[in-house]
Amino acid sequence: MRVNYFRSPHPLRLSLAAGALTCALALTSCAPTSSNVSVDGENRPVVLTTFTVLADIAANVAGNKLTVESITKVGAEIHGYEPTPGDIRRAAKADLILDNGLGLEAWFEKFVQDLDAPHAVVSDGIEIMEIAEDKYKDLPNPHAWMSPSNVQVYVENMVKAFTKLDPANGTYYQANGAAYKDKLQDVQDQLIRDLSALPTSQRALVSCEGAFSYLARDAGLSERYIWAVNAEQQATPQQITGAIDFVRRNNVPAVFCESTVSAAPMERVVEATDAVFGGTLYVDSLSEPDGPVPTYLDLIRHDAKVITEGLTGVSNGVLP
Incomplete structure (x- = not known):
């Protein structure tokens, strides 16, 4: 079923x-x-x-x-x-x-x-x-x-x-x-090597969608998101507040959003906390051939690099 x-x-x-x-x-x-x-x-x-x-x-x-x-x-x-x-x-x-x-x-x-x-x-x-929370709790996370x-x-x-x-x-x-x-x-x-360099205090991945559970599991990161699945039409105030509280409580240095959704809700999180926008991650779609992730292997390498650089302060992303 x-x-x-x-x-x-x-x-x-x-x-x-x-x-x-x-x-x-x-x-x-x-x-x-x-x-x-x-x-x-x-x-x-x-x-x-x-x-x-x-x-x-x-x-x-x-x-x-x-x-x-x-x-x-x-x-x-x-x-x-x-x-x-x-x-x-x-x-x-x-x-x-x-x-x-x-x-x-x-x-x-x-x-x-x-x-x-x-x-x-x-x-x-x-x-x-x-899926750990929201109305989709206990349903399979499809982003395997x-x-x-x-x-x-x-x-x-x-x-x-x-x-x-x-x-x-x-x-x-x-x-x-x-x-x-x-x-x-x-x-x-390489993904595990790259992300293992993150200090314990920075091993938290905050994104728009809960699409990174499998990656976070592999790399030993905690995960927080604004909404669980991109079926949501827009983020609710409660979802944004929950992300803001998590970022403040854990002193998360950078947050991220996916290429196929609006980063506007995450901009609210950035405005309300000391976190910066760490960059755009790719999940559901590749880019054009001349873009940053023309293949699946490029997608994983790109995301690992953006997450690592964002959380270590090497690179400050710009909200799209």
């Missing part, structure tokens, strides 16, 4: 969305079952992921045997995403769809319920952390990819799914997966 973190949409909005999806499905009812893309004269099966981070991880496993695409674009907020008719048409032709699971993509179940494309949940088998160790499990699930889709290249996917897992371990080790 999938967990739905999100408020029910407005009835009119839901009706319009349902109509759009119905029309899209009607348009694709006679479409071919596969959208194999021809590249360099080869027909490659298409793997569709729910967001850009998964697409990059999957591409490292797929190599040149599969075409990997993301449903959502760079910079998209994944939690409350609303699929378009174009998304449905693409999905109807995909050979495989990958989703994160753990309730992250609340829209996903309706997205695929009328499609024949097989799908795999890449977070299956990880050690789940639960923020631990490179967890992503090694993602890779194993992708290898299995790709091998089932394309058995002839199973050994190839296994080799790619093993090589990428080595890179993930290197980044995991």
Whole structure:
């Protein structure tokens, strides 16, 4: 059973969305079952992921045997995403769809319920952390990819799914997966080394969303956030006050916010405390190729660097 973190949409909005999806499905009812893309004269099966981070991880496993695409674009907020008719048409032709699971993509179940494309949940088998507070208390924290160790499990699930889709290249996917897992371990080790340099009094990570539980666990940081899940439309006064109290009580030197949400609530925390804004972190989306986090490995390296520099006072971030 999938967990739905999100408020029910407005009835009119839901009706319009349902109509759009119905029309899209009607348009694709006679479409071919596969959208194999021809590249360099080869027909490659298409793997569709729910967001850009998964697409990059999957591409490292797929190599040149599969075409990997993301449903959502760079910079998209994944939690409350609303699929378009174009998304449905693409999905109807995909050979495989990958989703994160753990309730992250609340829209996903309706997205695929009328499609024949097989799908795999890449977070299956990880050690789940639960959300510690707010109205989502005790529900799974879906941001499991923020631990490179967890992503090694993602890779194993992708290898299995790709091998089932394309058995002839199973050994190839296994080799790619093993090589990428080595890179993930290197980044995991570097993350822990970087953040272990923080003094005990500065080992607190305060962010807009509670997206860093797995990273904080790996690095031995305490975690505080304004809201638990980005499904919230805006921060409540109680949530902001709670973050302010935590920062004051623990003398937290710097606070952070994610690239896909407004930093305005965190600006309130900065104004009310002695903390500085330490910088922008990336979680739900990669950047454009010429941006700071064009790949998942870059994302983890970037976040570890920004957190370390922000909490040690090496770099003072600027509120966007």
